[in-house]
Amino acid sequence: MDDTQGTDDTEPVTQNRRQPFPAGFLATISEGWAPRDDVSPAPRDGAASAARRRDAVSAAFPGRRLVIPAGDLRQRSNDTDYPFRPHSAFAHLTGWGSDAEPGAVLVFEPRDGAGHDVTLYFRERADRTSPEFYANASIGEFWIGPRPALDAVAADLGIATAHVDAFRPGPDDLQVDRDPELTGFVSELRLVKDADEIAQLRLAVEATARGFDDIVRALPEAIAHRRGERVVEGVFHRRARQDGNAEGYDTIAASGAHACYLHWTRNDGAVEDGDLILIDAGVEVDSLYTADITRTLPVSGRFSPVQRRVYETVREAADAAFAAARPGVPFRTVHEAAMAVIAARVAEWGLLPVTAEEALDADRGGQHRRYMVHGTSHHLGLDVHDCAQARRDMYYDGLLEEGMVFTIEPGLYFQADDLTVPEELRGIGVRIEDDVLMTASGPVNLSAAIPRTADEVEEWVQRLRA
Template identity: 55%
Template sequence: MNDNAAQHDETADDVNADLQDRVNNRSHRPSSENFKEFMTSNWEPRKDLGIVAGDFASFTVARREALSAHFPGERLVVPAGGLKVRSNDTDYRFRPHTAFAHLTGFGTDQEPDAVLVLDPQFDESGAPTGHESILFVRPLADRKSEEFYADSRYGEFWVGARPTLEDVTRLTGIHAAHIDSLSDLLAKDLGPGHVQVRVVPQADEQVEALIETLRLEAGLDTSSAEVRNELAEIDAKLAEVLSEIRLVKDEWEIEQMREAVNQSLAGFAEVVKNLPRAVAHRRGERVIETVFDAHARLEGNTVGYETIAAAGDHATTLHWIINNGQVREGELVLVDAGVEVESLYTADVTRTLPISGTFNDVQRRVYQAVLDAADAAFLAAVPGNKFSDVHEAAMKVIAARLEEWGLLPVSAEESLAPEGQQHRRWMVHGTSHHLGLDVHDCAQARREMYVDKVIEPGMVFTIEPGLYFKSDDLAVPAEYRGIGVRIEDDVLVTVDGNENLSAALPRRPEDVESWMADLLNN
């Protein structure tokens, strides 16, 4: 580091320290030695919390082994990430990085700043023999420490007790070590001609900075653009593989998905029950949002993504999450929502509901076209077909209906050709995406492992065609304008076909009407 850089860092540190001092200016906490002594004494011994191995632990072993097989002899670093500031000195609720959660089994609020390391092992000849997993965590602080009562971000007095190292090992089946020893392991045998380190990019800036420092100390010149690009590609490959090993869900993950979907369906029922309240409120969309979100928080962890409660023309905005509009009789409301359970697996379900309880003729026509497209997509979502076949099946139906209604400027066949695609004006999104720990799961996977991948049993993805006619769209007759319809279900691919995990939520227009009537009248 040159002198100017060192001076810059010192200045930045001084500024940060000054800012922290200003935050502390409002503190009324005593600082006397008498207070400290009294505060850290006369506490009962901590009770054994009875932590046992998580039901996920036997499954995460195979996931780590799958990752290990891709990178023999290399050190793999998967951080949970740190707490993120919401405002000033308050943090968002913590959610660990998806890859960390997948490999460790940690779910909601567990464990900020933790780092999973897969440390390479070698036989006597130097040949790689797999990896040892080590979980570096910030363990429960001793009650004699100031952290216990004075640290508002990590202290037990402020945020509750963290698990001990023994607790973490017992829960996850992974050897746990103090986070303070992370640097020593990462530095071991590091450098040109020795062990290569890969770290999940953008998961934890501090861990990435530590690894860059250790690389420099080991003699690796990271100042050149060529080396930096090479290292970025090395880390990106790790992110890619971490996505791809999630494409097929194991038995435990599938059960988590079932629970997420089932809780989401219960949330939709609560939404329908509250539609009269939504109609009566000046921001009825927000009534729908908060009803579903409250259910998600009560019965799961939270929502898997911001709830879309889009009434009337708002339904033609694909990711409408402002949710400040009115909910009016005679219009449709598109509700796209999913519960994230404690393990962080999420559902992703959409239903388009007639606010008055019944569809009018044009609404029903559009809805039925979308449903037919979804049914065609389900028929294509089977082992042996490509993932892209699901989208193509839906698009054939969409294009055919648009041609039938006289809305396409060309034939359906011409529109479906790569040089056409005019039908996509009214459905610009894809029909499916993988689903799991992330609502758009496995997003770093290569195209050949995602869009062009052959469908396999154990895959879970959405089927969600739609049609969206904006209120100012002069390419369609006035009767269609302001109508947006999407129907989205979560599908599990099985050995002999697929299972609609969200099938219990009515899909056919007449079934939707009957279901809504039952809920509103009881």
């Protein structure tokens, strides 16, 4: 990274690094530039859908001034920032995805009659006579490249725009993440996806499927490296950046006993023949919609008998969850169907001190949850755990509806030091996760093209590893 750092009044200065600009530079830097060709684009795909969402928010909060910030850059260390990613509610209501501007604010200004005037405020780019252009390493175009103009964004998104300096917060504003009612509403607004959102999720799943193929091809390289899990992570990162914006969440590349740690993202272990590797990964496309898919692979291309038994039990649980998912049934039914299979099988294997029926008792049971402590499903969309601020009676206790997109992801995890299970099971962790669209006729597995059964997975690994 270039160590040169100038300044203007918008950027704090680290004085011991500052290099002053000589008079000759200042006299000529604003001259000799070709005119900017600012062509207003046609509205992007999804702009009309975002407008309908704004209308729904406006109707729900008559007479109230609403503020939905995109958020700001966040410091990673010293004078470097994390990549910017706008707030999901902001992205949902504007249609502005990976190209959104830090510091932008979407404001619903109530009209005297009814409804709201909606304005998107953000920092207009400075012209080339301003010190911001050449001296501000955070936002100056000399440093980070072209930034969007107000008129172009207005045409692109179909929203009135204004410079952020004109925005003034008010004492009675309702702001996302500060007002519970507004925060809950914009979260629940995402429970049912429209056609544009579903199309974006399909793109994310397709890119993720290509990433899983990349991983399988790279298994020999992963085996050869002392940090083979990092090889897997890196291969998927390359696909996510090539075909999308980034990963939707930190990739889990958990080989061997690491697969028993539900959120293993350290990814610093070896990948060895004979082990299983659990990969939980999703590509986030430029619209910021993300996939969330897990596959557990035999590194050698063959499951051992005990690995196959655990794997197919998890698949049985997933299939039971699919069978239970229908429009009009409670969302929690999906989890209950999967857990019934998990409880029955671990009871058959002699792992429970009670019967499966007793373990499934809502008040006194739960012994089987030792081996699958997480839930089976969550909503999916702009966030990997989408709609998280929705009310319980709209989420876990809510009814499945056409247009909802959610995961089905049962698992079994027998940690290496768990003395309640036979030694042959210790260190085996399996999860199978698919992304599911609810339709009027039942669930559609968006990730069905990625092999799921033990036989299909073995064929897949052997074919692409060759």
